[in-house]
Amino acid sequence: MIIKYFVVGALALTIVSGCSDESSSNTAGSTKVDQSASTVADVSKTKIETKTIEVGKDYHSFGNPESIEVNHLTLDLTVDFSKKVLLGTAQLDFQKIDPKAKQLVLDTRDLTINDVTANGQPLNFKLAKADSFLGAALTIDIPANVDKVVISYQTSPEASGVQWLTPEQTAGKKHPFLFTQAQAIHARSFIPLQDSPQVRMTYDATIRTPKDLIAVMSASNDPDTERDGIYEFSMPQPIPSYLIALAVGDLYFKSMGERTGVYSEKGILDAAASEFSDTESMLIATEKAFGPYSWDRYDLLILPPSFPFGGMENPRLSFITPTVIAGDKSLVSLIAHELAHSWSGNTVTNATWRDLWLNEGFTTYLTYRIMQMIYGDERFEMEAVLGRQDLQADVDSLAASDQIMAIDLRGRDPDVVFSNIPYEKGALFLRELENKVGRENFDKFLLGYFETFAFQSITTEQFVNYLEQTLLKDHSTKLSKQRIQQWIFEPGIPTDAPVPESDAFSVVDQARNAWLSGAIRATEIDSDKWVVHQWLYFLNNMPEKLSQEQLADLDKAFSLTHSKNNEIAHSWLLISVNNWYQPAFKRLHQYLTSIGRNKLVKPLYKALSQTPEGKVMAQKAFNEAKEAYHPLTVKANEGFVE
Numbered sequence: 001m002i003i004k005y006f007v008v009g010a011l012a013l014t015i016v017s018g019c020s021d022e023s024s025s026n027t028a029g030s031t032k033v034d035q036s037a038s039t040v041a042d043v044s045k046t047k048i049e050t051k052t053i054e055v056g057k058d059y060h061s062f063g064n065p066e067s068i069e070v071n072h073l074t075l076d077l078t079v080d081f082s083k084k085v086l087l088g089t090a091q092l093d094f095q096k097i098d099p100k101a102k103q104l105v106l107d108t109r110d111l112t113i114n115d116v117t118a119n120g121q122p123l124n125f126k127l128a129k130a131d132s133f134l135g136a137a138l139t140i141d142i143p144a145n146v147d148k149v150v151i152s153y154q155t156s157p158e159a160s161g162v163q164w165l166t167p168e169q170t171a172g173k174k175h176p177f178l179f180t181q182a183q184a185i186h187a188r189s190f191i192p193l194q195d196s197p198q199v200r201m202t203y204d205a206t207i208r209t210p211k212d213l214i215a216v217m218s219a220s221n222d223p224d225t226e227r228d229g230i231y232e233f234s235m236p237q238p239i240p241s242y243l244i245a246l247a248v249g250d251l252y253f254k255s256m257g258e259r260t261g262v263y264s265e266k267g268i269l270d271a272a273a274s275e276f277s278d279t280e281s282m283l284i285a286t287e288k289a290f291g292p293y294s295w296d297r298y299d300l301l302i303l304p305p306s307f308p309f310g311g312m313e314n315p316r317l318s319f320i321t322p323t324v325i326a327g328d329k330s331l332v333s334l335i336a337h338e339l340a341h342s343w344s345g346n347t348v349t350n351a352t353w354r355d356l357w358l359n360e361g362f363t364t365y366l367t368y369r370i371m372q373m374i375y376g377d378e379r380f381e382m383e384a385v386l387g388r389q390d391l392q393a394d395v396d397s398l399a400a401s402d403q404i405m406a407i408d409l410r411g412r413d414p415d416v417v418f419s420n421i422p423y424e425k426g427a428l429f430l431r432e433l434e435n436k437v438g439r440e441n442f443d444k445f446l447l448g449y450f451e452t453f454a455f456q457s458i459t460t461e462q463f464v465n466y467l468e469q470t471l472l473k474d475h476s477t478k479l480s481k482q483r484i485q486q487w488i489f490e491p492g493i494p495t496d497a498p499v500p501e502s503d504a505f506s507v508v509d510q511a512r513n514a515w516l517s518g519a520i521r522a523t524e525i526d527s528d529k530w531v532v533h534q535w536l537y538f539l540n541n542m543p544e545k546l547s548q549e550q551l552a553d554l555d556k557a558f559s560l561t562h563s564k565n566n567e568i569a570h571s572w573l574l575i576s577v578n579n580w581y582q583p584a585f586k587r588l589h590q591y592l593t594s595i596g597r598n599k600l601v602k603p604l605y606k607a608l609s610q611t612p613e614g615k616v617m618a619q620k621a622f623n624e625a626k627e628a629y630h631p632l633t634v635k636a637n638e639g640f641v642e
């Protein structure tokens with residue numbers, strides 16, 4: 001996922017008492033992941049302060065895959081827009097790992113369970129009391145010889161993983177829209193299942209919708225499907241639950257290449273297809289460098305602006321914010337990122353949310369590499385510098401324990417893990433490894449890594465073990481175990497970490513300094529050839545305080561208040577709030593009420609909340625936009641407007 005979104009500090013963190021004890025089977029034996037990671041158990045013992053962390057144990061699922069493991073899901077769901085519910089059945093096929101196991105334990109959140117049957121016969125089940133963020137365990141008694149159950153259920157209109165949009169909240173304004181977002185632990189709010197990244201399953205689905213709408217899923221989609229209100233899907237590769245995704249709307253399809261295409265509402269279809277027209281080349285280049293693409297097609301679904309994230313790597317069909325359609329491909333690193341997840345994340349998956357950096361650090365590293373292959377060195381360098389600045393900002397503001405890549409998330413909502421630490425620190429670590437052993441050797445290592453762990457969910461310790469047996473062994477004079485441990489298990493950025501540099505930014509620094517010193521006016525800045533990244537660098541590195549005259553000078557010269565690039569507008573509006581530049585405030589209100597991508601709105605709400613006058617503006621915008629925001633965006637920002 002690309003979100004660069006963290007809620008630490010914005011939310012009171014709920015400490016769960018005994019979330020893992022309610023499902024006693026969780027402690028009954030070690031999981032499959034544990035067993036395979038046994039050789040590196042000492043890594044966690046020596047380096048993690050919280051010694052009692054059980055490596056590979058998923059502290060965010062009640063499920064009992066170590067006894068009974070679900071391996072296939074068959075969904076039959078009706079989408080009811082008037083009641084804002086999904087209702088129908090989920091059939092779970094499972095395998096008894098422990099032949100004596102008598103209960104299947106699943107995750108749910110805000111689900112109404114009507115009945116559970118096997119071979120048409122009702123089964124006993126019990127829905128536990130709900131935990132504040134883990135939801136409620138559903139325990140089903142399993143008779144001998146039963147290997148599948150059918151659960152009849154319906155979701156709640158408040159399901160945390162489902163967003164229902166009214167026609168007014170879409171681009172077309174005529175039809176409602178629905179999309180799901182399952183990562184990290186929201187699949188349980190629309191399907192009863194073992195909601196853990198270490199349980200992989202294949203799935204089939206029948207989705208019933210109003211006749212004039214189209215349903216798409218993270219599965220095989222048919223671009224030529226008839227609009228008849230019944231859509232069939234199949235996902236033949238085993239995936240973790242957080243990658244199950246559904247969207248329903250007035251969707252159209254446009255091909256972008258042999259294996260790539262885009263789905264969206266009609267009004268933005270052409271703009272999206274032209275913005276993302278390099279997707280096919282990215283796919284081919286990535287395959288060439290890092291091994292075959294395992295998922296058949298790679299399509300994009302462009303969501304309405306309320307999508308809370310940049311993108312979500314749902315396999316075969318990445319979900320994408322429309323805020324990156326800039327008209328000049330300047331923000332398409334997001335597509336490279338979601339595509340890269342087809343290797344790191346979707347094929348090799350983090351075993352628990354503590355191991356998220358294995359998904360996001362590798363993906364961020366691959367994103368830089370893809371951008372370099374498609375757009376060249378200069379863009380690669382600029383994006384690396386900006387990424388390093390984002391990382392530094394988080395290191396400066398996060399608690400030390402949250403700067404650790406293998407983060408301790410026990411008793412916490414895993415949504416808090418999405419800072420720049422797993423993303424940019426993870427990528428910087430891999431870049432250091434590359435620098436030390438050389439690109440050719442490092443690419444060989446990556447190829448082997450993706451091949452060795454394909455379609456598996458692995459822990460940090462398994463990765464470290466693999467690294468020690470391969471790269472470290474082959475390059476023992478260049479790499480040290482101690483240094484690797486420091487990167488993964490200690491806070492901060494190790495000294496002498498790589499420092500990305502970009503010549504394209506040096507000219508921006510010179511221009512900014514000359515303007516700040518008063519030597520030149522804004523109109524004299526030679527910015528005709530600047531690209532979006534240079535503008536972002538120019539704005540993001542301004543001093544905290546600027547005078548009203550300086551702001552007016554910039555705005556007049558570059559029309560920053562009216563920038564159509566959502567990232568540039570964001571940076572400018574943030575400067576405007578911090579310096580109370582009122583001419584930008586109308587645009588600020590319009591921005592906050594038309595975009596729900598959390599990375600773009602949250603820093604603005606946070607800045608506004610610092611002063612009483614700002615807070616009033618924030619409240620006005622938030623109250624107006626709240627209905628259209630995703631529950632996650634509401635959750636991340638409501639603290640700023642109280």
Ligand SMILES: [Zn+2]
Nearest residue numbers: 001002360363
């Ligand atoms: Zn990602």
